Amino acid sequence: MCRNRRGCQIRRAERLRIRIKDSDDLKVEEGVFDVPTLKALYRLSNKKFIRSLGGVMSTGKEANVFHALDEKGEIAVKIYRITTSDFRAMQEYITGDPRFKSIKHDKKDIVIAWTKKELRNLMRAHDAGVRVPMPIISERNVLVMEFIGKDGIHAPLLKEVASEIEDPVGTYEKITEYMRLLYHKAGLVHADLSEYNIMYYGEPIFIDMGQSVLLSHPHAEEFFVRDVGNIVRFFRKLGVECSEEGLIAEIKRGGKDDPHQSAG
Ligand SMILES: Nc1ncnc2c1ncn2[C@@H]1O[C@H](COP(=O)(O)OP(=O)(O)OP(=O)(O)O)[C@@H](O)[C@H]1O
Ligand SMILES: [Mg+2]
The missing domain is CATH 3.30.200.20 (Phosphorylase Kinase; domain 1)
Structure with a gap:
């Protein structure tokens, strides 16, 4: 009993x-x-x-x-x-x-x-x-x-190591490359991307994808713009030169891994 x-x-x-x-x-x-x-x-x-x-x-x-x-x-x-x-x-x-x-x-x-x-x-x-x-x-x-x-100790979040990141530009580029791959190759928008859902273990690691949506989802664009805004805000504070419009255009244009890359 x-x-x-x-x-x-x-x-x-x-x-x-x-x-x-x-x-x-x-x-x-x-x-x-x-x-x-x-x-x-x-x-x-x-x-x-x-x-x-x-x-x-x-x-x-x-x-x-x-x-x-x-x-x-x-x-x-x-x-x-x-x-x-x-x-x-x-x-x-x-x-x-x-x-x-x-x-x-x-x-x-x-x-x-x-x-x-x-x-x-x-x-x-x-x-x-x-x-x-x-x-x-x-x-x-x-x-x-x-x-x-x-050994039972999980890696920190990007948020927690912000001040210790040695190469903010490189980290920003890695993250935006992942956003591009997610958009073009996986056809997904993370939809809750920020320094709270990226772990940092020698490299950035995206986590927490329950809410991620296909590009065809009615709110995909809105979630995408919000994700971009969070990333730009975080990295600007670290001194990286970037803008929302610039990053949106860059991701949409497709990266070097996108075979359908267009000129505009
Ligand atoms: N694969 C993993 N390995 C180690 N730690 C992890 C892993 N996945 C998640 N965590 C830890 O658990 C925390 C919560 O994970 P996650 O963001 O996926 O869950 P959540 O319930 O959606 O959280 P929240 O509601 O706070 O966003 C992460 O911030 C991280 O510290
Ligand atoms: Mg989370």
Whole structure:
């Protein structure tokens, strides 16, 4: 018998043979480990995608990100919360995406579709040559991906290392090259790109692509202009000469990797 809710969660996790490093995490992560999520983790552990779940690295608006281990080493596990996600905000990004035409519009289905969408977006970005955490698998509301960092310590965000970046111009060029590849090769707009969703581990790494949309999405252009604005604002503060109009034109023109490059 378990005496309280938290005790029950721990027992359930144990029964499902999911090793959770610190039972305090269960308390902190209220709203994450419901039974269907524990079962999804169990399926992933049975299929050898997760060996043990470690501590929480981040508690965001919609998801919590955990450090974990698989058979080979470190991985990151992002768990979208079904109950406390802002699913109305999610809807705006899913409606208009032909890949998700048939999903029902209840909260659980939207969060599950969102998780799958992040996996697919990361794959598309990776295939286009953008440095992102290598996506591994998604199961229900759980996304497993490459861990960016070492020995349990995740890499910092671009925001956190702003003053230490040795080569702001080079970093700006790398990021805008990724924006170009994303636009032309993956056919995607990140849609929440800023110094808060770029990690820095010797190089910039784009993360958090659940909200990324295809270029055909009705709000793709608006999201693209917003992404450009965030990047320009950040790098201007670091002394890089750039402008929104210039970057929009440059990306739209296509980079050297775009075979359809046009003159104007
Ligand atoms: N693959 C990864 N490897 C290491 N750390 C990661 C990884 N993915 C995410 N993180 C860490 O978790 C944090 C949150 O990740 P992400 O932005 O994807 O989630 P989020 O819930 O959408 O967050 P927010 O709501 O704060 O934007 C990141 O800022 C980063 O510190
Ligand atoms: Mg984020």
